[in-house]
Amino acid sequence: MSISHFTALIWLAFLVVVALIALGYVLVQRGRHKHMLRFSNMELLEKVAPSRPSPLRHVPIALMLVGLVLLTIAAAGPTSVQKVPRNRATVMLVMDVSLSMEATDVAPSRIQVAKKAGKEFVDGLPTGLNIGFVTFAGTASVMVSPTTNHESVKAAIDNVKLAERTATGEGILTALQAIETLASVLGGGQEPPPARIVLMSDGKQTVPSFDDVDNPRHEFVAARLAKTKNVPISTISFGTSWGSVEIPREDGSSEKVPVAVDDDAMRELARLSGGDFYTAASAQELTKVYDTLEEQIGFELTRGDASRPWLLLGMLLVAAGIVTGLLYRQRLP
Template sequence: MSLSGFTAPIWLLFLIVVAALAIGYVFAQRWKKRHTMRFTNMDLLEKVAPTRPGVARHVPIVLLLVGLLTFTIAAAAPTQDKRVPRNRATVILVLDVSLSMEATDVKPSRLAVAQEAAKDFADGLTPGINLGLVAFAGTASVLVSPTTDRAATKAAIDHIKLSERTATGEGIYSGLQSIETLGQVIGGAEAPPPARIVLMSDGKQTVPDDKDTSNPRHAFVAAREAKAKGVPISTISFGTSYGTVEIPNDSGGTDTVKVPVDDDSLREIAKLSGGEFYTASSLEELTAVYDTLEQQIGFEITRGDASRLWFLLSGLFTAAGLAVALLVRQRLP
């Protein structure tokens, strides 16, 4: 533990006293041994001290010194990181509901798995977090405004309807608008509550054209806007590279269309916004990603006092030193 981990590091100077006592004890033992060996009559020495003290005689002093050491650390008020549940934060779950979610490369389907994992994610968030839900295909819709009512969010997830095309940028902008609206409603605080967007998509943006990165509605532009507003986007690329869906054609039949995941775009969105990028191709992997996000979003790390344990250790070592002294030497050090 570095000095930055103490709130009263001046007390660490007492370690000099502890070290001096240890050195003094060592010199005292050597001085005592030197004067004992001045006896020239060894027979007389054996009669005066028939049993020489063993190593055990040092144990009480060692324990007491360790007690002083731990007391010094406690007095310096050490701190440690503590995970505290967030009671003031906003998370917007932005889900891709384009037709590619019908793909069955993830059994039973991408949509079914995404719905199950999203509901588990909602249940796992700490109660004080406001959770909102945005669904996007060719357009984006706010299905649930940020709220602590998890039942509303899960009900909306169950009733998701798929649609054509993929407007990832619109999904991000809708999420940002929900966050801004909640901030205006709450008001009165010195700063808006921390917020994050969790974006799950399984394919490439089609509206506007994915290659038109200068379009103001493009996902990359939206990601930069999120960065400017201090809202990181955690992206999840969900699915496999071999997913396919059946799309009706003009002749009355269907065409098999490949719908591979688009890791590159989602990775770039996360990077531009200051968020993290994840991949998942099964319920287990998607659940693991959401579990990771729950730990990151649901808790904040604060510095808390950690001196109690050191005080307890100090008392334990001191008491042990005194007890051993009475048992071994029949007197206190």
């Protein structure tokens, strides 16, 4: 039972009344003791009064006083910071499925780890939150439109296929379009539901050329557009700097091609969109990143009423004091 604030602080003044009751009880007990000592017939006193009264006789009043303290705290309206699911938000999971995801620098392979962690990420989000799934290689595709059916998203993650090239900008633009479509369908609000893109990639954009920064399909242009639409992008740079893949040649041989991650591009994407940048060079790191995103995206911290536990415990203690008094002394304290 935690407390961070009271909504009716004045009720705590009743603690003074509780303290006075406790003081009054102590004074009454002392008065009884003095009255017994003034008894003139000591032989009769020893017969009618025990020499050492049991301290258990104070248990009923102690329980009721503690119960009153807890009820007073409940009356003061305690509040606490609580984690509340965001059931109105939309999350678009955008995954790079270019051939570089076959690299085995992250065992057993980048794509296998990405699929497993992606499904765990979906599982950790509130059931009422809309989740969509977009994949991109040379082009981008909406595998699942934003939906509360999280199982369909997990099934789509299981069935991703790798392809050539990397069109990161296309992936972002496709996700933004899916978010806008859902917002237009939902309607009913002055503002669209809050949305976030979670983009995981292991390499630099190749379509269009990374140097063609004025192309409307460029990833940086798409990130700036996301910023204007108030859709931050959380980017995850996944893989290592020494990753490589085997590319088959026409003569039947293969060529080892390095596929190092591009942290700089992913960091800039996040900055331009107003989002956050993360790196993950292993399965454990990727899972940790997704766990962090679950807390940021799926839940919000709000101040809520916390009086119920104090109220219930206070009632139980007062009731216990009354019952103890009746059982032990056949009367109330």
